[in-house]
Each structure stands twice: as structure tokens, then as C-alpha cells.
Amino acid sequence: MVRFCVSEKWLSAMAALFIMLAGFSVQAADADPTALLQAAFDNWRGKSSETTITMTVHRPEWERTLTMKSWTEGNDNTLARFTAPAKDAGNATLKLGSNTFVYNPKLNQVVKLPASLLAQSWMGSDFSYNDLAKADDLLTQYTHKTIGTERDGGHTIYTIEAMPKPGAPVVWGKLEVKVRDDGIMMEQTYFDQDMHVVRVMKTERIAPIGGRDYPVVLTMHPRDKPEQWTKVKTISATFNTEIPAYVFTRSNMQNPRGQ
Template sequence: MRILAFICILSLFSTAVRAQEADADALLRAAFDNWRAKSSDSEVTMTVHRPDWERSMSMKAWTQGDDFALVRFTAPAKDAGNATLKTDKGTWIYNPKLNQVIKLPASMLAQSWMGSDFSYNDLSKADDILTEYTHKLVKTEETGGDKIYTIEAIPKPDAPVVWGKLVVKVREDGVMLAETYYDQDMKVVREMTTEKVGEVGGRDYPLVMVMRPADEPEKWTRIETSSADFNIDLPSYLFTLSNLQNPRR
């Protein structure tokens, strides 16, 4: 029995040592680098499912660095032209029917985008989790031959964020597998899971990601990436208010 207990303790110690070898900050940065790269150009379909209806929208998305993102809807016709621009100066939306550009206050960035379960921050791939949270590696496991890391992110003091905690699962090659969102009372509010990983733009990538509210499991929103290019040159005018309203691309 003493030998068995010693083996169990040694096993737990070895697991802790292996966990310490991986850096939580670096793992999260790798996941965002894989997701966004230095720049990206992608085509995406978003499907919003509700118990009594379902609709799909197509969009083009561009990102550059940590601060710049542009997403423009291309279909269906009633949604085409709607766009969101994020820069280091703020976030704006454009409604082509009104021909109006509106700057969103920070308080609205966590709200639903186009009636989906994703927020403005989600679809612009905001990196608040990297800058406004402290990170701790809480679990390391192997699934299907891949090492999976679970990282807990806690807001820094006075950080301007809405979540009480985030828990992220990242594959060892930087593919994001899941993200669970907790409110200030540490209750799960929603969960995003990667349902398909495949190669796009020369890298393994979360091709299908689904967001589900915790208290309404019959509702979900699926994001499917059909094509993407990474680390490409993008024109300087792309992330401007002028291009948001009068698109050249």
C-alpha cells in the first residue's frame, strides 16, 4: 500500500512538473497567433439557430495585428453590406440601408452581433483575454495523441471586462478547442467549442466553432471558415472609416 501511495504521489508530482513546463501566457498567444496571425483574409458562414427558426449569413473578414479587424456581410441580400470595423481607436458599425456609421461604446462590445450568440468582440477576434487577464495553467491531458492544455484566465484588478473568469482549452499546436465564459458569480454563461479542425491557409485551424448559451442549450450559433490566407499584405486603406462606408474591398 505504501508503494502504491508513493507511486500515486510521484505521478501527481510529475503531472505538476509537466504543467509548469508549459507557459499559460505563451499558449494563449500561440492560439491567437494561429487564429489571426500577423494578418488574415477569410471567408466565413455564420448560422444562427433557434428552436423555431434558423438563418445563415456569409461574410468576409480581415484582421491585422492585435488591434485591427473588418468584417463585412456578403449574403443574404438583406444583410449584405452590413459591416463592423475595429481599430486601436474604437469599434464602428455600418448600416448600408441607412448609409450611417455608428461608433459603439465599450459597454456594447459584449452584446449580441446580428442576433447571434457571438458578440462584437468575438467576431472581431478581440484579444482582451491576452491583455486584461492573468493566466494560469490548470490541467494538461492527452486526447487522440494531442496534448491539450486548460488555462484559467482571471481579470486583472480594475480591468474593463464583463467576465468573471474564462477557461480556455488549447491544443499544443496552438489550435483553440474551447472557451468557457463565467459571470462575476462564477456561473457559466456560455461556451464555445471547436467542432472541426482542418487545414486552411497552410495551418491546422478551428474550421467550425459553435457558441452556446449555458441556460438555453437549444440555441446556438455556428461559425464555419471556408477559406483563409494568413500573413499577407493588406492595403493601408482597408481598416479605415472611409472603406467601411464606401468599400473598395
Template sequence: MKCLWVVAFLSVFPGIALGGAPSGESLIEGMEATLWSDSNHGRFTMRIETEYWTRELDLEAWMDRPDKTLIRIHAPKKEAGIGSLRIGDAMWNYLPKVDRTLKIPPSMMLQPWMGSNFSNDDLVKESSFVDDYTHEVTGSEEQGGATTYRVVSTPRPDAPVVWSRLEFQIRDDHIPVAMTYFGERDRAIKTITYSDIDSLGGRQIPTVWTMVDADNPKSRTVIKIEAIEFDLPLDDDLFTLRRLRNPQ
């Protein structure tokens, strides 16, 4: 009888695991909702650092999850106006200097975006952590007064992803600490860390995101969130090729 009660309880509250620990799926869902919500609009700086040079981009981005993302560069001047648009599984880049719109094939989604350590997919979020992976909590520890869970995510059968697995560190308030991407032979490829938690858009979020290549720690890209709004209505006309080419 007791076993039947436990099964019934878990069917009503699937985000709670035995012992009171959250499930891996609920942690990932909470993290995605914290970082992106259903829609968002923000201003960001992206600093790309290599062993030999550093450059900084001023970005504006709109996201209407799960299907639409628009990113536009405002500075520096030589790259101002460049934009990226995703609708579903299709992505385009617009190059204003030559007035060309280029469709990005699926094979290029993991290529660096504007020479950064973030891929096209990282920026426009074509893949979905919740939909494309299964998630298991494999451990936890106390960090800075919060419980941080280790979540291992493995691809679902036939999911359109290339990573052999992902490893997350997520706090119990759904704020991410880090995520590592693994490739062939289970080799770590890159890691993103989240820091500088602050109140923006009416919620506590990490405002600095740092992506570092595993085989070249001197190559990194730092995104800083300058301002962001969540759950605002976004016009469908914003996510069109016409608006990609002409922001007015």
C-alpha cells in the same frame, strides 16, 4: 546552486514550467497566434440557430492585430453590404440600406452581433486574452493523442473586461478545444467549442466554431471557416470609415 540554475533556466525559457508543462500565458499566446496570427483575411459562413428559426450569413473579414478588424456581410441579399469596423477601442457599424454609419459605445460591445451568440467584442476582438488576463494551468488530460491543458484566466486589475474569469481547454499544439465565459457570481454564461481540424492557410486549425448560451442550449451560432490566409500585408486604407461605407 541548483535552485539558482533553475531560476536562470526559467528566465531564459519563460514558456516552460517545472515538470515540462507549458505556462498558461504561453498556451494562450500560442492559441491566439494559431487562430489569428499577426494578420489574416478569410471567408466564413455564420449560421444562427434558435428554437424558432435559422438563418445563415456569408462573411468576409480582415484582421490586422492587435488594433484593426473589418467584417462585411455578402449574403443574404437583404443584409449584404452591412459592415463592422474596429480601430483600437472604437467600433462602427455601417447600414447600407439607410446609408448610416453608427459608432458603437463601449457599453454595447457585449451585445449580440447581428442577432448571433457572438458579441461585438467576440467578432472584432477589442479585448485581448494575453493583455487583459493572467493565466494559470490547473490541469491536463490526454484527448485523442494530444495533451489538453485547462487554463483559468482572471482579469488583470483595471482591465476593460466584464468576465469574472475564462476557462480554456487548449491542446499542446496550441489548438483550442473549448472556452467558457463566466459572469457575476461566477456563473457560466456561454461556451465556444472548436472542431473539424483541417489544413487551411498553411496550418492546422479548427474550422468550425460553435458558441452556445449556457441558459439556452437551443440558441447557438456556428461559424465555419471556408478559406483563410495568414500573415499577409493589409493596406491601412482598408481599415477606414470610407472603405467601410464603400468597399470599392
């Protein structure tokens, strides 16, 4: 009789655990992966943003740190201008819709980049021109599926698989993105067309900035070069403020107006 009672309690406990896990699975499955990614982009950029950022490029033989200011508006407009060190100050990159332009003050020339170069290294770092622009291709050119969840620090983190839509003009064969339930981008893994991992971007620190919790330190790690990395740190940020239209112009790249 005693063994029967113990067994009954064990069965009751297992049933309760099963119900709890089943409920969690349903909740995770109900989370819209596209909405989670949109929340991450909204947190990252807002309707508009103005940020001051440092970028440290680390190589086994050397390391350098650059400072830049960046402005974004919607999903289409981005301007990034370097302010330090002196030899890089004035270099700028401008994204207008699907067009990307670079400016070199030594040459005093604005050059439009072809689409084939947007995935190339930006300023010698492990980030690309598309990364700089925080391009929303991830939202528009891929289909999304939640493939896993985990708990960390009281939050649920969703792992989302992004597969290119048929005929999509994208470089990556697949992306896996980890997004926290409050819209913080935690990690992004990039796969080539053969489904090999090429690089991984991780959020190293989250802190309040510009009135929101924000991934203030991000590091990009190439998979085949473990000894090198690029770290981006957001020093200051404001969001959802009016940005003058002249900011996102080629003439402003060459002759900055009050910035």
C-alpha cells in the same frame, strides 16, 4: 519468498508509475499559460488574415445562415463585411484599436459603438462584437494559470483559468480556456461576476486551412438557452499577407474598394 518477490515487483512498478506521473506534472506546470494563449491567438489571426466565413444562427423557431468576409491586422484592426443573404449584404463592422464602428447600408451611416455595447449580440447571434474582433483582452486584461491537463489524439490539452486584473475594464468574472499544445483553441467558457457559466464556445472541427491546422468550425452555446446556438465555419483563409491600409477605414466600410 514468492509473495516477497511479487510485492517487490509491485513496488517497483508503482515507483516507476509515480516517477512518470511526476514528470508529466512537472512538464504541465512548466507550460506557460500566457504563452499558450498567445500561440492560440497567433494561430487564429496570424500577423494578418483574410477569411471567408459562414455563420449559422439557430433558434427553436427559425435558422438563418449568413456569409461574410473578414480582414484582420495585428491585434488592433478588424473589418467584417457581410456578402449574403442579399438583405444583410453590405453590413459591416470595423475595429480600429479600442474603437468599434458599424455600418448599415440601408441608413448609409457609420456609427461608433460605446464600449458598453461591445459585449452585446452581434447581428442577432450568440457572438458579441468583441468575439468578432477576436479581441486580445484575454491576453492583456487577465492573469493566467494552468489548472488542468488532458490527453486527446496524441496531444496535450491545457485548461487555463483567466482571472481579471484589478480594475480591468472587462465583462467576465472569469474565463476558462482549453488550448491544445500546438496552439489550437479548443474551448472557452465564460463566467459572469457571480461565477456562473454564461456560455461555452467549442471547436467542433480542426482542418488544414491557409497552411496551418485551424479550428474551422466553432459553435457558441448559451448556457441558459440550450435550444439555441451559433455556428461559425471558416471556408477559406490566408494569413500573413499584405493588406492595403485603406481596408481598415470608415470610408471603405461605405464604399468597398476591390474586395
